[in-house]
Amino acid sequence: MTEAPQRTDVKVDIDRAMAHETHSLRSGLGLMALQRKTELIEYDCKEADCGICLFRVISGEENLSPVTKKEADFLQAMRCDPNERLACQCRVFGDVKIRIEGDPED
Secondary structure, three states, X not given: OOOOOOXXXXXXXXXXXXXXXXXXXXXXXXXXXXXXXXXXXXXXXXXXXXXXXXXXXXXXXXXXXXXXXXXXXXXXXXXXXXXXXXXXXOEEOOOEEEEEOOOOOO
């Protein structure tokens, strides 16, 4: 009898203004999987076109999927800092801490 692979969860810490949340996410899923759990990350186009889901990586950058060409093009066009990413394009493979600018009520 073969055992099913064990599910591995990772921790995602999100800071935005005075709000802080920690969520558990199955390793390998995209940050968009948290869409129903938090309002701290906003999404619109989900195609690396609008930038509403832009965030800053505080720690755990090595635990995010590599930047896609589409994401790299957007980040370069917007002159983003090297530690900024788009949540709609990221998959998470280990613990990460991120910061989102602005008030959650904006």
